[in-house]
Amino acid sequence: GQEFQFGPCRVEGVVLQELWEAFQAMKDIVQAKDNITSVRLLRKEVLQNVSDTESCYLIRALLKFYLNTVFKNSLDKAADSRIRKSFSTLANNFFVIASKLQPSQEKEMFSISESARRRFLLFQRAFQQLDIQAAQTKAFGEVDILLTWMEKFYQ
């Protein structure tokens, strides 16, 4: 079957198509709530030209942020049962991927992990400059940007 290969980090057992279908089911509703069209959290500087080795550090930081900050207490706001099901699919799969990622902590990897951390901080700072509700909605609506980037590492 297919798996994610973020450099040395491999994640099996996740079907990317299911994540896409889960997001597509709620995309229009979530993106319509984001009326700040002049701000994009997952900008080019965050995701472009990420090396394979760096990708493991970056995806782990992003998924943990989504789980702990974006998805957190969003479930109870998802009144529509269809969205709740899609939301759970996304959150559960993000949890599975994040928990299987074990980036190397060796010293010689410090510069690479630092580069990934700087990218993540660009995303986090943009998030923190918005009102929390608007930021959660925007980050939620950008899951397709995240999935498109993750797809490059799905083989």
Added chain:
Amino acid sequence: MRTLLTILAAGSLAAHIAEDTSDLLQHVKFQSSNFENILTWDSGLDSAPDIVYSVEYKKYGEREWLAKEGCQRITRKSCNLTMETGNFMEFYYARVTALSAGGRSATKMTDRFSSLQHTTIKPPDVTCIPKVRSIQMIVHPTSTPIRAGDGHRLSLEDVFSDLFYRLELQVNHTYQMVNICASLVLPCLGNSFPCRLDLHCFK
């Protein structure tokens, strides 16, 4: 008592100002096929004929709206934004402002648009060459308006590396006829595209 009346008057005035302009402008959206991205909209049923429309667009994340040349103060209800939204990895917004002769106006914006996610794929062009004991089928690669860095136009095969074609032969023994259908199939590996596209059939 006077305060109450003032509030009521102000309220009704406010309600009058925020009048309903849906008759001027509705359904502003992108229609995309083979990465040809057309912005379309409607006016209400009882809209006056003298409405003019102006189109702006921008990338998601940018502040400034850009006026689309050639679609300013037009009367038609569509505008080709293929070139302006040509990066299929990007996300865009467009908006239309309708202005009536009487000075009423309305502005409406599209949903977030990504041609990679939204475009529909047309069936391929096929040439059929009947031979004595066989039929030769030539499926022509479908070009798109998207240009690569060096300026050459990308084909659908360039954009979707895992795309393949399916040819179907439907033989009608009664009339001794063969119906050949060609379709273009995108395995649902990643994004949410339909897995199989329209058929292009001919006798």
